[in-house]
Each structure stands twice: as structure tokens, then as C-alpha cells.
Amino acid sequence: MEHHPKLVSSEVAALWSAYMQNTMSYCIMQHFGQVNEDPDLTNIIQSTLANCDYVKKGVIQIFESENHAIPIGFTGEDVNLKASRIYSDLFALRYIKYMAAAGTAAAAAFLEVLARNDVRTLFSRTSEMFMKLYNDACELLLKKGAFVRSPTIPPMEKAEYLQSESFLSGIxxxxxxxxxxxxxxxxxxxxxxxxxxxxxxxxxxxxxxxxxxxxxxxxxxxxxxxxxxxxxxxxxxxxxxxxxxxxxxxxxxxxxxxxxxxxxxxxxxxxxxxxxxxxxxxxxxxxxxxxxxxxxxxxxxxxxxxxxxxxxxHQWMEQPPQNIDREALRNRSV
Missing domain, CATH: 1.20.1260.10 (Ferritin, core subunit, four-helix bundle)
Structure with missing residues (x-):
């Protein structure tokens, strides 16, 4: 018999979170794209928008198939495309790198608790897309000489074991x-x-x-x-x-x-x-x-x-999906 399992709580959590984050980032990237003056950024901004839109539509498709309410998230009402810039184009690029890294990590972390094939497929593809976006952002930052590197240290001369608990140091x-x-x-x-x-x-x-x-x-x-x-x-x-x-x-x-x-x-x-x-x-x-x-x-x-x-x-905090309040049901007025 063909088995059609319902969404479990971890899958709902992953989908809901992805919808919220990506609809927010889509609005931010719309503004960055509107004020962008750097031709080098045009393609990567469009790729970012496409990635966020892919996640949004993927979540909607799965939720609709389960008669699950679509989150409110963020819409055109949350972005003013006529507003002038606040941040530089370089900051927009660094935001893309930062967001892509966070998106890759989040998608990979959620994969561990996903069972359904369609949900795993969505997050596997999401992880791949944002990993590519991260690498593209890194390459462009390196090209512009603007990649923020970690400090350098001298090469290690030899490998050895610790010999003292003082390695832990005190406060x-x-x-x-x-x-x-x-x-x-x-x-x-x-x-x-x-x-x-x-x-x-x-x-x-x-x-x-x-x-x-x-x-x-x-x-x-x-x-x-x-x-x-x-x-x-x-x-x-x-x-x-x-x-x-x-x-x-x-x-x-x-x-x-x-x-x-x-x-x-x-x-x-x-x-x-x-x-x-x-x-x-x-x-x-x-x-x-x-x-x-x-x-x-x-x-x-x-x-x-x-x-x-x-x-x-201010009623800006959208309530995440939650379990049924059994006590409220038991105590309801007759």
C-alpha cells in the first residue's frame, strides 16, 4: 500500500521557520536590488531573490497539500521600494554572504529531523542553492578585495599531545x-x-x-x-x-x-x-x-x-504552530 504520512512537528517547524526567514529576506533584497548601483551585484541579487522565492513557494505547496494554514510572514506591505538607500552596495553583498551561510546551516540542521521525501527534497535543494549563493558572494567579495578574513598565525612546527592541565587556564x-x-x-x-x-x-x-x-x-x-x-x-x-x-x-x-x-x-x-x-x-x-x-x-x-x-x-509576533491546548478544551464552558 502507498503510504502518505502527515507532517510531523519537526517538519512543520522547519517549513514555518523557512517561510518566515525567506519572506523577510526577500523584502530586504527587493530594497537592495532597487537601490543597487553596482553592476557586479545585479546577478547575485537576482539569484538571492530567486532562492527566497523558491523556498516560499515550496513551503506553500506542501502546506496547502496538508490543509495547513499559510504563515503571514512578510509581504509587499513590509517594504517600501520608493525609499532611498540606508546601506551601501558593499553591505548588501555582505548581507547576502551572511544570509546564505545562515540559510545553508539552517537547512542542513533541519534535514536531520525530516522524514517525508518532499520536505527533505525541499531542504536539500535549499541547502545546495544557498551554498552556491554563499560561494558566489565570497568570490565577489574576494574580487573586490573586501572579504573579511580571520587573523593569521605562524605555521605549527610539530604535532604533539598536551602535557599539562594549565592548558585550560584559569579565570x-x-x-x-x-x-x-x-x-x-x-x-x-x-x-x-x-x-x-x-x-x-x-x-x-x-x-x-x-x-x-x-x-x-x-x-x-x-x-x-x-x-x-x-x-x-x-x-x-x-x-x-x-x-x-x-x-x-x-x-x-x-x-x-x-x-x-x-x-x-x-x-x-x-x-x-x-x-x-x-x-x-x-x-x-x-x-x-x-x-x-x-x-x-x-x-x-x-x-x-x-x-x-x-x-x-504591537502584535508583530506571529504565533508559531503549536500543539492543542488540552487543558483549555477540558475547561471550556458548556
């Missing part, structure tokens, strides 16, 4: 040199905070509601502080600092995006930041680094909670 006092894994995570977290700082600085300039502008200003301060923490760690270790991200922001106060979209984008950046810090804790053997990451995670999580409350207050 205070002198610390042993950073490992390449620790440097890699510090560099990645610096990059994440840099792009986040640029985003929220621009958002704080164009947001319509005062409370949203204030929230974005706070986010820029937090990102700048976290960047400073990571750079200080590298300086103390004598590691060459990586180049900084382009943070050119125009003087425009006419927002191309709705406050709802901007808050969701920051919420996504918060989630990526917390996940990155968590991965960094697992890869960092120096105890002082673990203390730093734990403290920074706490600050980002509080910032994220405040942002979520703000979104709920």
Missing part, C-alpha cells in the same frame, strides 16, 4: 595562547556583531515608533560592546585584528522596511548570536573565554526577551 591571571578554534569563533562572533551593529544603527535612524528606535539604539550599543570584548581578547594575545565590516549608513530617515520586519530581523540576529556563543563555549578550552561567552549570552538573551515583548505588544 584570572596569565592565559596560554589562543587555539585556532578559539580564534575562529572569536572572529566569527566579531563578524556577527559587526553586521548586527550596522543593521540596527540604520534601523534606529529610520524606525517609525520611538520605542523601536530606542530598542535599536540599545542593540547597537550592545553589539559595539561585544565587538570590543572580542577585539581586546585578540589584542591581549597578540593576534592581528581582522578587518572591520563596512558600516556606511546614509542620512535617509525614510524607512524602506516596516518596524515589524526590522524587529524580526533583529530577533533573528539575536538567535544566531546566542547559537554562535553557545557553539563557542563548546570549542573554547580556556576558562576565561567561557566566562566571557556566558556573560555575553545573558545580555543578548535579555535584549531578545525585551524585543519579543515589544513585538507582542
Amino acid at each position: 584570572l591571571g596569565k592565559h596560554r595562547p589562543l587555539t585556532v578554534m578559539e580564534i575562529a569563533h572569536i572572529s566569527k562572533n566579531t563578524e556577527t556583531n559587526s553586521i548586527g551593529r550596522t543593521f540596527v544603527a540604520g534601523f534606529s535612524q529610520v524606525a517609525q515608533l520611538p520605542e523601536v528606535r530606542k530598542y535599536m539604539e540599545r542593540g547597537a550599543e550592545i553589539a559595539a560592546k561585544h565587538e570590543a570584548v572580542f577585539r581586546e581578547i585578540l589584542i591581549e594575545d597578540g593576534v592581528p585584528l581582522p578587518s572591520t565590516w563596512d558600516s556606511t549608513i546614509s542620512q535617509s530617515i525614510n524607512s524602506p522596511f516596516s518596524d515589524k520586519l526590522m524587529m524580526f530581523q533583529v530577533n533573528s540576529l539575536n538567535a544566531i548570536g546566542v547559537a554562535g556563543y553557545g557553539a563557542s563555549i563548546g570549542a573554547s578550552l580556556r576558562k576565561d573565554l567561557g566566562v566571557h561567552y556566558t556573560r555575553l549570552i545573558s545580555e543578548v538573551m535579555q535584549f531578545a526577551v525585551d524585543g519579543t515583548n515589544l513585538m507582542i505588544q
